[in-house]
Amino acid sequence: MKVLSVLLLAIAVFSHVDSYKILMYSNLFGHSHVKMLAAAADILTDAGHNVTVLMPVMDPLLRNKTSLKTTKNTIFVDPSPNVEMLMEQMREFLTNLWTADNANPLVMLAKAGDMARTFAEQCERVMSEPGLIEKLKAENYDLAITEPFDTCGYALFEAIDIRAHVAILSASRFDHVTEVIGQPIAASYVPGTQSTMGDRMTMGQRLGNYIQYFFGSYFFSNVGDADFQAAKKIVPIKRSWREVLPEASFILTNQMPLLEFPAPTFDKIVPIGGLSVKTDKKHLKLDEKWSKILGIRKQNVFISFGSNAKSVDMPEEFKKSLLQVFKSMPETTFIWKYENAKDKIVDHLDNVYLGEWLPQNELLADPRLSVFITHGGLGSVTELAMMGKPAVMVSFSNTVHDQTTRKTGIFFKTG
Structure with missing residues (x-):
């Protein structure tokens, strides 16, 4: 012994x-x-x-x-x-x-x-x-x-x-x-x-x-x-x-x-691109709240403009344009990263859900998500590349423009 x-x-x-x-x-x-x-x-x-x-x-x-x-x-x-x-x-x-x-x-x-x-x-x-x-x-x-x-x-x-x-x-x-x-x-x-x-x-x-x-x-x-x-x-x-x-x-x-x-x-x-992206299915389980929301409609759109350009700071005319789009597509669910979830900006719309901090990696990995609207930051673009998810890019800064320019070809293939 x-x-x-x-x-x-x-x-x-x-x-x-x-x-x-x-x-x-x-x-x-x-x-x-x-x-x-x-x-x-x-x-x-x-x-x-x-x-x-x-x-x-x-x-x-x-x-x-x-x-x-x-x-x-x-x-x-x-x-x-x-x-x-x-x-x-x-x-x-x-x-x-x-x-x-x-x-x-x-x-x-x-x-x-x-x-x-x-x-x-x-x-x-x-x-x-x-x-x-x-x-x-x-x-x-x-x-x-x-x-x-x-x-x-x-x-x-x-x-x-x-x-x-x-x-x-x-x-x-x-x-x-x-x-x-x-x-x-x-x-x-x-x-x-x-x-x-x-x-x-x-x-x-x-x-x-x-x-x-x-x-x-x-x-x-x-x-x-x-x-x-x-x-x-x-x-x-x-x-x-x-x-x-x-x-x-x-x-x-x-x-x-x-x-x-x-x-x-x-x-x-x-x-070492993609090091921070989770691809293992056992680590990609979406929490119950967002999973239920994705199950409400067949079409689901996720919107996030990163951590620097906050949606809550978006000019009013930009917000109004988005709200008009949301209203015109009642058969589509929109999940919007908005840094004040208590804001009443979407109270009149039953197809829009706000979140101050969203599980982006897990959402992009979910096959029920249809499209990602993004600022085109490197982290988001890398996740898109590895998940094969279609996207619309809204570029508003030099670094973001750079990544959008670099990676646009991905979306002709996956979209």
Whole structure:
């Protein structure tokens, strides 16, 4: 019996030899970013690794929507009063997404300072959190993971001396990342992240594409530099994200090569498009409420414009147009992501159902859903591609236009 116990103990010990202690830095800002990193964390946890996710809270609305399922080790850093104030100002800016001239790079430039101040304030808050640096350093993590949308993670990795790290992008590429790692820009045929161009451009459009690339890179680089300056005031670090990021062992990108424009790349840039999309049927069970609603009529339409451009902020004339469509199609059920479910806007219509937060993945996987009306964000488009669901895209920002341009061909095939 003692021999068996020793043998079982030895098996248990050696079966975990290949597991790693991993620290993930995931800023709670932007649902698509949070969801992508959460999917990666859960996959690593399910593989037997010890994953801790550090989540600075920039958007309090995401505090209970981390998208984590099996990863239980979490550390939250609450926002400072200044961050809360700056985030309120940013929300005011986001309400104008429906009507802003997003194709104009000067619009992005005008908000660059506010964006940098917001992220820098939160980075300073993280670095000055009592006991956090010491606690993380004592853990001796084997690997760190972050998304360079917010580069404060790299300052933290330097502070606690983690040399092995991996970058995950919730997009196919970020212009500022392309610049610092030396990836060729190829502006003559590769649209920048913030570009409104396709892959076939006139000479004037190529110039416009490069200008949009330049402004997009400047915008996020400015955030990264502000993060570094804020962190350097708290901890004695010397290397900025510009030096640390290129040392990433891998850069994992949310792209599907078959659906992308051809572009120069490196061996360490690995596409993992669809990582956050659930395709296993046992994880796609729709809750009873929405399942019953889909069963009322034969035709069902799901409407969502993402987490930034909120339907509740939509101009009144846009809302009236949608309401007219709903009224003209009484034999069709409409499920609308609307951020105030108590609003009486659809009380006179019995075929429209509002939800502040909807199970998008599960709805798209349900064969009873007929069409998805979407803003064309990368997360939504990737889900559509993997679920084979017809869609109508309503583009209103540069990034969304980019994904719409990239993926439109999907819908001629599946629609």
